[in-house]
Amino acid sequence: xxxxxxxxxxxxxxxxxxxxxxxxxxxxxxxxxxxxxxxxxxxxxxxxxxxxxxxxxxxxxxxxxxxxxxxxxxxxxxxxxxxxxxxxxxxxxxxxxxxxxxxxxxxxxxxxxxxxxxxxxxxxxxxxxxxxxxxxxxxxxxxxxxxxxxxxxxxxxxxxxxxxxxxxxxxxxxxxxxxxxxxxxxxxxxxxxxxxxxxxxxxxxxxxxxxxxxxxxxxxxxxxxxxxxxxxxxxxxxxxxxxxxxxxxxxxxxxxxxxxxxxxxxxxxxxxxxxxxxxxxxxxxxxxxxxxxxxxxxxxxxxxxxxxxxxxxxxxxxxxxxxxxxxxxxxxxxxxxxxxxxxxxxxxxxxxxxxxxxxxxxxxxxxxxxxxxxxxxxxxxxxxxxxxxxxxxxxxxxxxxxxxxxxxxxxxxxxxxxxxxxxxxxxxxxxxxxxxxxxxxxxxxxxxxxxxxxxxxxxxxxxxxxxxxxxxxxxxxxxxxxxxxxxxxxxxxxxxxxxxxxxx
Numbered sequence: 001x002x003x004x005x006x007x008x009x010x011x012x013x014x015x016x017x018x019x020x021x022x023x024x025x026x027x028x029x030x031x032x033x034x035x036x037x038x039x040x041x042x043x044x045x046x047x048x049x050x051x052x053x054x055x056x057x058x059x060x061x062x063x064x065x066x067x068x069x070x071x072x073x074x075x076x077x078x079x080x081x082x083x084x085x086x087x088x089x090x091x092x093x094x095x096x097x098x099x100x101x102x103x104x105x106x107x108x109x110x111x112x113x114x115x116x117x118x119x120x121x122x123x124x125x126x127x128x129x130x131x132x133x134x135x136x137x138x139x140x141x142x143x144x145x146x147x148x149x150x151x152x153x154x155x156x157x158x159x160x161x162x163x164x165x166x167x168x169x170x171x172x173x174x175x176x177x178x179x180x181x182x183x184x185x186x187x188x189x190x191x192x193x194x195x196x197x198x199x200x201x202x203x204x205x206x207x208x209x210x211x212x213x214x215x216x217x218x219x220x221x222x223x224x225x226x227x228x229x230x231x232x233x234x235x236x237x238x239x240x241x242x243x244x245x246x247x248x249x250x251x252x253x254x255x256x257x258x259x260x261x262x263x264x265x266x267x268x269x270x271x272x273x274x275x276x277x278x279x280x281x282x283x284x285x286x287x288x289x290x291x292x293x294x295x296x297x298x299x300x301x302x303x304x305x306x307x308x309x310x311x312x313x314x315x316x317x318x319x320x321x322x323x324x325x326x327x328x329x330x331x332x333x334x335x336x337x338x339x340x341x342x343x344x345x346x347x348x349x350x351x352x353x354x355x356x357x358x359x360x361x362x363x364x365x366x367x368x369x370x371x372x373x374x375x376x377x378x379x380x381x382x383x384x385x386x387x388x389x390x391x392x393x394x395x396x397x398x399x400x401x402x403x404x405x406x407x408x409x410x411x412x413x414x415x416x417x418x419x420x421x422x423x424x425x426x427x428x429x430x431x432x433x434x435x436x437x438x439x440x441x442x443x444x445x446x447x448x449x450x451x452x453x454x455x456x457x458x459x460x461x462x463x464x465x466x467x468x469x470x471x472x473x474x475x476x477x478x479x480x481x482x483x484x485x486x487x488x489x490x491x492x493x494x495x496x497x498x499x500x501x502x503x504x
Contacts, residue, residue: 227479367394
């Protein structure tokens with residue numbers, strides 16, 4: 001007979017109710033269970049025999065107990081044995097279910113532990129390899145030049161970058177899609193209106209050289225190769241130099257905020273995080289470094305490429321960085337965890353020279369050594385469009401904030417404008433023969449385009465009219481950026497200076 005009377009067809013002789021579960025039991029069976037387990041068999045709550053509630057039934061006249069030698073007595077003994085067997089079977093089923101759950105949990109923990117151990121072993125091996133490659137230095141000057149916290153930070157950065165690709169998970173793709181949706185809606189709300197604070201054409205034509213700072217990088221290895229501006233704090237400017245260092249400079253106080261030392265070759269690409277005191281740099285030493293500006297220390301060392309890093313672009317989420325290299329690959333990495341999410345080879349197997357995210361972050365452009373400009377779908381990791389027309393390696397690319405225009409330059413003394421909706425070249429700005437273009441930049445409203453190279457030039461978009469030319473640099477200009485609302489313009493050059501232009 002089953003322990004729970006509600007699932008049995010037999011009517012119990014002495015039924016009772018458990019106040020803990022509300023189930024009806026045969027009293028002698030439930031009392032046996034309580035003696036052994038002291039709990040309700042349904043939900044496991046503590047239960048005593050005194051708490052059981054009798055179910056009142058009409059009195060039944062029973063015969064006197066038979067003697068032990070009678071057949072009915074034998075049947076009763078067999079019934080008692082059967083009841084005990086059923087109780088034991090019920091208990092076994094409960095214990096089996098509990099054991100299955102515990103075993104499943106233990107197996108999951110074991111599998112997770114094995115994965116963690118394997119990852120830690122790889123990280124330890126990478127850290128040891130990084131420490132082994134560090135050149136030993138002696139003397140007090142060497143200790144000052146390479147303090148131990150920097151080495152520890154570098155080792156930690158190497159360990160945070162696994163060799164294998166983590167892959168573009170559904171969570172990452174959804175994050176990219178959500179951000180793109182928000183940015184697209186914001187762009188539609190702005191429409192075609194120009195911000196009231198934006199500098200007018202007339203004022204921009206009147207821009208003068210306000211300051212020139214030659215002391216940001218070493219004079220023994222002259223040349224500033226890269227430039228970026230902090231969008232959240234417009235006073236901070238980031239430069240990368242031939243002297244293997246990156247420098248954070250405050251234009252308002254005219255003081256150097258931080259000197260970022262760690263690359264073993266020149267710093268050719270720099271990015272200032274728009275919302276944090278974080279800097280990302282790239283170099284021909286094949287490394288990408290993520291820096292913490294207040295401490296001037298490397299937070300992460302990303303080794304995504306086997307060749308020089310030629311392009312860097314931060315995703316609009318602020319969590320991922322796109323990089324290109326002469327090793328013919330582009331890579332997409334998480335700057336929070338240091339994971340390499342994906343690495344894709346160029347279909348034409350040519351070295352890549354530059355990289356730039358579209359303002360929405362779902363597509364990006366790369367320049368190649370064979371004069372091609374390629375558009376890639378980030379989610380699908382596929383090449384979706386190619387722009388041909390330049391001659392020579394692509395030197396710079398820049399997307400307009402309006403999301404429709406792409407400006408590109410190569411070693412052919414011209415800047416080409418492409419319409420991303422029609423996938424065609426609609427304008428070519430022909431420059432002087434021998435003119436070199438090293439950098440391109442649209443302002444945040446998409447109203448102006450600036451060119452850095454033989455000199456600094458500013459154009460009015462849509463009409464593509466030349467508004468201003470700055471000839472103050474004594475060597476090739478390598479970088480140009482607009483301040484907020486184009487209130488000022490910053491440029492860098494191989495003449496080792498950072499120059500600022502604006503209204504006096």
